Amino acid sequence: MKLIKAIIKPFKLEEVKEALSEIGVEGMTVTEVKGFGRQKGHTEIYRGSEYTVDFLPKVKIEIAVPAELVAGTVEAIKKAARSGKIGDGKIFVLPIEAAFRIRTDDEGESAL
Amino acid sequence: MKLIKAIIKPFKLEEVKEALSEIGVEGMTVTEVKGFGRQKGHTEIYRGSEYTVDFLPKVKIEIAVPAELVAGTVEAIKKAARSGKIGDGKIFVLPIEAAFRIRTDDEGESAL
Amino acid sequence: MKLIKAIIKPFKLEEVKEALSEIGVEGMTVTEVKGFGRQKGHTEIYRGSEYTVDFLPKVKIEIAVPAELVAGTVEAIKKAARSGKIGDGKIFVLPIEAAFRIRTDDEGESAL
Amino acid sequence: MNKTHPQPNPRRKSIFPILISCFFVAAASRLQAQDSVVDAMAEQMPSPLDSGDTAWMIVATALVLFMTLPGLALFYGGLVRTKNVLSILVQCFAMAAVMTVLWVIYGYSVAFNTTGMEAGVINFHSFFGGLGTAFLSGIGVESFSGSIPESVFVTFQMTFAIITPALIVGAFAERMKFSAIMLFCVVWFTFSYLPICHMAWAGDGALFAEWGVIDFAGGTVVHINAGIAGLVACLMVGKRRGFGAEPLAPHNVPLTLIGASMLWVGWFGFNAGSELAADGTAGMALLVTQVATAAAALAWMGIEWIKSGTPTAVGAATGAVAGLVAITPASGSVGPMGALAIGLASSVCCYLAATKLKRRLGYDDSLDVFGVHGIGGIVGAVLAGCFFMGEGGAESFSLGMQTWVQVKSVLVTILWSGLVSLVTLTLIQKTMGLRVSEEDEELGLDLATHGEAGYTH
Amino acid sequence: MNKTHPQPNPRRKSIFPILISCFFVAAASRLQAQDSVVDAMAEQMPSPLDSGDTAWMIVATALVLFMTLPGLALFYGGLVRTKNVLSILVQCFAMAAVMTVLWVIYGYSVAFNTTGMEAGVINFHSFFGGLGTAFLSGIGVESFSGSIPESVFVTFQMTFAIITPALIVGAFAERMKFSAIMLFCVVWFTFSYLPICHMAWAGDGALFAEWGVIDFAGGTVVHINAGIAGLVACLMVGKRRGFGAEPLAPHNVPLTLIGASMLWVGWFGFNAGSELAADGTAGMALLVTQVATAAAALAWMGIEWIKSGTPTAVGAATGAVAGLVAITPASGSVGPMGALAIGLASSVCCYLAATKLKRRLGYDDSLDVFGVHGIGGIVGAVLAGCFFMGEGGAESFSLGMQTWVQVKSVLVTILWSGLVSLVTLTLIQKTMGLRVSEEDEELGLDLATHGEAGYTH
Amino acid sequence: MNKTHPQPNPRRKSIFPILISCFFVAAASRLQAQDSVVDAMAEQMPSPLDSGDTAWMIVATALVLFMTLPGLALFYGGLVRTKNVLSILVQCFAMAAVMTVLWVIYGYSVAFNTTGMEAGVINFHSFFGGLGTAFLSGIGVESFSGSIPESVFVTFQMTFAIITPALIVGAFAERMKFSAIMLFCVVWFTFSYLPICHMAWAGDGALFAEWGVIDFAGGTVVHINAGIAGLVACLMVGKRRGFGAEPLAPHNVPLTLIGASMLWVGWFGFNAGSELAADGTAGMALLVTQVATAAAALAWMGIEWIKSGTPTAVGAATGAVAGLVAITPASGSVGPMGALAIGLASSVCCYLAATKLKRRLGYDDSLDVFGVHGIGGIVGAVLAGCFFMGEGGAESFSLGMQTWVQVKSVLVTILWSGLVSLVTLTLIQKTMGLRVSEEDEELGLDLATHGEAGYTH
Numbered sequence A, B, C: 001m002k003l004i005k006a007i008i009k010p011f012k013l014e015e016v017k018e019a020l021s022e023i024g025v026e027g028m029t030v031t032e033v034k035g036f037g038r039q040k041g042h043t044e045i046y047r048g049s050e051y052t053v054d055f056l057p058k059v060k061i062e063i064a065v066p067a068e069l070v071a072g073t074v075e076a077i078k079k080a081a082r083s084g085k086i087g088d089g090k091i092f093v094l095p096i097e098a099a100f101r102i103r104t105d106d107e108g109e110s111a112l
Numbered sequence D, E, F: 001m002n003k004t005h006p007q008p009n010p011r012r013k014s015i016f017p018i019l020i021s022c023f024f025v026a027a028a029s030r031l032q033a034q035d036s037v038v039d040a041m042a043e044q045m046p047s048p049l050d051s052g053d054t055a056w057m058i059v060a061t062a063l064v065l066f067m068t069l070p071g072l073a074l075f076y077g078g079l080v081r082t083k084n085v086l087s088i089l090v091q092c093f094a095m096a097a098v099m100t101v102l103w104v105i106y107g108y109s110v111a112f113n114t115t116g117m118e119a120g121v122i123n124f125h126s127f128f129g130g131l132g133t134a135f136l137s138g139i140g141v142e143s144f145s146g147s148i149p150e151s152v153f154v155t156f157q158m159t160f161a162i163i164t165p166a167l168i169v170g171a172f173a174e175r176m177k178f179s180a181i182m183l184f185c186v187v188w189f190t191f192s193y194l195p196i197c198h199m200a201w202a203g204d205g206a207l208f209a210e211w212g213v214i215d216f217a218g219g220t221v222v223h224i225n226a227g228i229a230g231l232v233a234c235l236m237v238g239k240r241r242g243f244g245a246e247p248l249a250p251h252n253v254p255l256t257l258i259g260a261s262m263l264w265v266g267w268f269g270f271n272a273g274s275e276l277a278a279d280g281t282a283g284m285a286l287l288v289t290q291v292a293t294a295a296a297a298l299a300w301m302g303i304e305w306i307k308s309g310t311p312t313a314v315g316a317a318t319g320a321v322a323g324l325v326a327i328t329p330a331s332g333s334v335g336p337m338g339a340l341a342i343g344l345a346s347s348v349c350c351y352l353a354a355t356k357l358k359r360r361l362g363y364d365d366s367l368d369v370f371g372v373h374g375i376g377g378i379v380g381a382v383l384a385g386c387f388f389m390g391e392g393g394a395e396s397f398s399l400g401m402q403t404w405v406q407v408k409s410v411l412v413t414i415l416w417s418g419l420v421s422l423v424t425l426t427l428i429q430k431t432m433g434l435r436v437s438e439e440d441e442e443l444g445l446d447l448a449t450h451g452e453a454g455y456t457h
């Protein structure tokens, strides 16, 4: 099993969710995060002092999937989340050693 | 060392924290997240339009533990977080390759 | 590639960001979290009832870096985030198996 | 006691619509013909209207409505948890809407109609007004109550009838069924608010008026009445899940402070408005209201500073309200030094009630309706019998007959409101139930009852 | 109809500053000499000033400004998404600032100057006032309008000229360019607000006044006028990204409820203030405003309760506003039972418009400006022709000539405002464009247009 | 200058309570007997009471309190960071409570008592009032001040004494010790607010009154006074951690806008209320207040629009306040065109002060108390000497003797307030310290000082 961590632009969340539903990914966990990268933040002005906001709002999606689904899932996210502009985000794949469903005693892939 | 990531219902946080204290887990990091899964969201109404809220509020707990404590920790979380209703959440176990305490120069398990 | 997860005190974020920029780390993702550990929370009073706030505000930084940069990055974070007081936080290093940039078709280290 | 009330008007009876007839029909078909002679006579008399008094009383009415919407709604709304903020706001809105309608249908008449009342005689109408002014029958543009239009008097008193049940909802916040709340409040309004209001303010022949009770702006009518209902209700509904174990901390203290400030400012309408005129007594009511409130806020913060070193925002706000409550009955008769004393005394008593007493007895009066309105109202009602201001501004203190009279009115109010609340809530509990399900309580009343979230990020 | 308006004053013409001359110069150089004789005469006449009426009208003015700032700003601000909250607040602030300046430069004169008007004659000045009082020329401390200082009348009416364009911005919230909004509102104010205001309230010789239209506090002038402009604008600007697909839920319902409450309370100034005096009619306007609002809030919550079991907070607030809107034109002539009927009717119609009609026709009137102000205004304007209150308080209902007169004024307003909006928006669209870029809409207007975030944690 | 002030009343001296005697005792034991003859005489004179003026002044009092609670508290509260929002709210609440109590004990007497004053004579009592009305001794229901009850005058002036120190706290927000703030404000109130207020408004024999200074509603007394204290304090307390390096952005701009709107609306009470009557001058004050504020808000947004393309919400609010401040001293004497000019001028000057000047000199006046109140007050006080309105509404501009008189009063105020602030703060710094620990500043004052969090999710 793998954990797919994708950092995307907030307004792409709905589209990504739909793209994942289509390929049968049924569960995910979403966190509001702030991203720092190549994309430049906007400039805010407060009482005459300009300052640049470095941290941009992003959304992090975490999805646990069986190893064989990683490629398809990554592809689906890339397609749905791409706007072509700088700051579209990243996808990281991490190994998961065990998984459990709290409600039942399911373990491993059947827990997803 | 392993990183235990548990996604639970928010109102179970206190109980889980207590259960972990009892078995000697002294540290954890908690994030408010939104979950998407089998559990159906409620329906909201706004100016005559009904819509279903897909993303439900959940809490993610991250706990770094020595490998030998993983089983006990998972068990404690499962017991405390279970309500038996759909949406109780998941537990994932990931490998940690190194750990450091910022305040001191502790490394590895002694940093936890 | 590795994923560095650092949990630090919120007011150290700016300093950590600058320290990382200096050693050439160009991207990171930041999450507001609540930490539970050795550091004692303050006491709040509400209508005559005292209670202790266990969970303290912390900031979690996630940085994906090529393996060879891990040591330097950890060092930079430790230096910048250290106040010497209890609760300064932790750094965990996790393995990353694959990385993608959403905007382009970059994979692996070139995606970072 | 200082309330001017409309004289019973013979022509009103002739067009008294039967209460149960649909008010919609009533609206469309009121008979016009037979009043013409009386009206013609009325027109020749010099108008009693005083534009200054009227200006003040229109504004005072707006101020008292402002106390409920948004004042009280925010004060309470900020003190509950995020998931229940809308439930409080909806309850306050619904209270304003329902009580307005009930007030014009029968409330005003039951509270202020003087038919059958006689100075020195205690009879049925010492407790309940007649139905002669139901549907505000006969109240037109040329009807006056003292020097102000009767329409203004009706609306001013209506705002008191709105805030009183709205105060109660704080006691059982975060757990009671919306339908049960509304039903309880309608019944309680009819059988506890209206009669106590009548006893205190309907003039000669009314119970408290006959006794000579001083209740300038509603210590018994509003605060003790609501405080006792809240206590009974929170005992019957039971504690919130987690009470005692978790903090159940306010979700938005700034909202609470906005609300408290609005209560403070609006209360000038409540107290100085109760003079029903813009004169020296109203001016003094303004001053003493400000002084008592300041003293009470200071005292509460002082107690906290001494006890824990941290004077809190919620404490400052609660102290201010404790002062406002206590000065209410006394605001027409004390001077600034008496007000200082009343404010300090109320703050200390309410502090003890909202902290020690509540913890000792273990009831969950969530937003301290009894602790602040009940106790503060009692302190104020009793002390209103002790402090007096003479015409030249000299003030005096005495413990005498007046104090005893005040105590009697307090006891009557406690018993009356307590009994009405107990009976009504028992009936509701037996039939539809008082409390939401555990799951709904967990999810929060906003989503469970009102299908809406307070905040969406 | 009940508005007192200043008589044309011959000496004003003599110092009429040329409109295009810089007002700055005007401020410094107004001629003083020639007025001295007239002034001397004025001083010997007894002052028409009534301090009670003046007191009330100063406060009413403050209350109506309070409706826009912060009332409407919060009502709207809470209903949009987090990223657009400041755009609404800035728009309301800017509207208050710009309209104030335009009002003193030429607005007051075009709306209320009576030069060239004659009872029974329809001419150019039945639609537009003259420019004789531009720059408030000739209005001093001793100028009166009825029993109040003319300065108060000017400011009171100014607050109506502020809130009307501010109401419109709700229709195209979250997507229209700030520059386009401001330009549109300035033109619309000049060519739609001012003439409709003149037709309704400038007195003998004005179109609606000649027809005998009842519009006590602004059903046509304010609500229908704004509602139609909103409908045209939201059609031309187009739907928000995601409309229909995503919820676009309000980001902070408590803010909306605070705003709605302030609108409610402030509306007493709007309606009872429109009497321009503190008297029995003002008092009755206070009462019926409260009754209609309560009935409407209750009705909206009732409909929701029946349909989905969840009476919502946004629903309660929207219902209250629907009632406030509808009672506006009628508040000087109906009684409490008529008000109940108007409130209920408006709530039902607005509910249908804001839900069914909008969904059916598919336009994105984001905050229901047309649905509530347009429809509610029409319901109120028409029913103001049906319900009447006699002097003795008796009420009656009839469908007759007055109803037809009301319908005519509604139609004129719809056409006039619709046409002005259509032409203006078309021109703006062709030149500078109406809408922000997709990217800016996505980022949110707060950051994109105003360079600021509403909340920073 | 237009303030009516109570005449010294001989019988007051006879019951003058010794200041140090506990006010509690005073409350209970005021002597009653000896006043009876004087009272009897008073009763036969026709009452000077005007109900319209009284109505207005009660409301004006409520409006000015509303400016502090919740107005200013929210304006400031929204501008600080999340972790310090409650500290601002508590400080404003505490100021309201403490100043109220001090005002009734000695403040009113030191500010307005006229014993020992003589027209044309500069003596000790040109600076400080006597203690004859300490404890509000002798002020009863039948005491009048002009046409309004003296109790109303006392309370109205009290609200000015509340808001002035509350304004100062913005300068050292987010870092100063609560105990040091309270101590400083009490001393500053006693030795700077009270004397400047006395000099300006105590009537014949007072310094500014003798000079013929125009300060209708408090340019020197309130704004310059507070602005200078703020400047001195922020210099002595030092910059916030991170000032210059991090943005320290406002945490909740909507709160700030709510507060600014409330300041705007409440300011009608401040300015038009300073006439102490509901008349033509009050009406004109209403109008010019609105005009200056609008012009200033517009100017600030315009500057931002030109400079960066993004007119901000905080800018609109700050501009409005700059206009309100500047029109304050002039609101009783200018006309609408002068108001336009004053609003524009103030906005430009305050903009420069709050941005360029502050950056150049590097002090951390956190919420621009000096930048807006200090500078705006100076602009207004000086321009009040340049713009005049004649009786017929004609306006004129001149730079002459009056301007010089105004400048003198400004200089006296700057020196006086600066000196009192410097000495007081130095003493506090040497003893208890001015500033919280670094750790507490980092954690936030809410938790560190008040043991509470503003928001709990």
Ligand SMILES: Nc1ncnc2c1ncn2[C@@H]1O[C@H](COP(=O)(O)OP(=O)(O)O)[C@@H](O)[C@H]1O
Pocket (backbone or CB within 6 Å): A007, A034, A035, A036, A037, A038, A039, A056, A058, A085, A086, A087, A088, A089, A090, C026, C027, C028, C029, C030, C062, C063, C064, C065, C101, C102, C103, C112
């Ligand atoms: N090395 C990294 N580790 C973790 N997160 C990263 C890293 N680099 C970028 N990110 C995240 O990805 C987001 C987008 O990255 P950015 O460099 O702005 O553009 P792009 O994705 O187009 O390369 C950032 O805002 C940040 O949240």
Ligand SMILES: Nc1ncnc2c1ncn2[C@@H]1O[C@H](COP(=O)(O)OP(=O)(O)O)[C@@H](O)[C@H]1O
Pocket (backbone or CB within 6 Å): A026, A027, A028, A029, A030, A062, A063, A064, A065, A101, A102, A103, A112, B007, B034, B035, B036, B037, B038, B039, B056, B058, B085, B086, B087, B088, B089, B090
């Ligand atoms: N594949 C997944 N990857 C990551 N998080 C998941 C995944 N599936 C479910 N979750 C998280 O677990 C929560 C509960 O899952 P759900 O399917 O609703 O019920 P259950 O845990 O009872 O199976 C979800 O709300 C989501 O936060």
Ligand SMILES: Nc1ncnc2c1ncn2[C@@H]1O[C@H](COP(=O)(O)OP(=O)(O)O)[C@@H](O)[C@H]1O
Pocket (backbone or CB within 6 Å): B026, B027, B028, B029, B030, B062, B063, B064, B065, B101, B102, B103, B112, C007, C034, C035, C036, C037, C038, C039, C056, C058, C085, C086, C087, C088, C089, C090
């Ligand atoms: N075992 C753990 N797993 C995950 N996070 C932890 C763990 N222990 C501590 N933390 C995080 O690190 C923060 C600091 O830890 P704490 O024990 O208070 O102090 P220190 O870092 O000085 O040892 C905690 O608030 C928590 O967020």
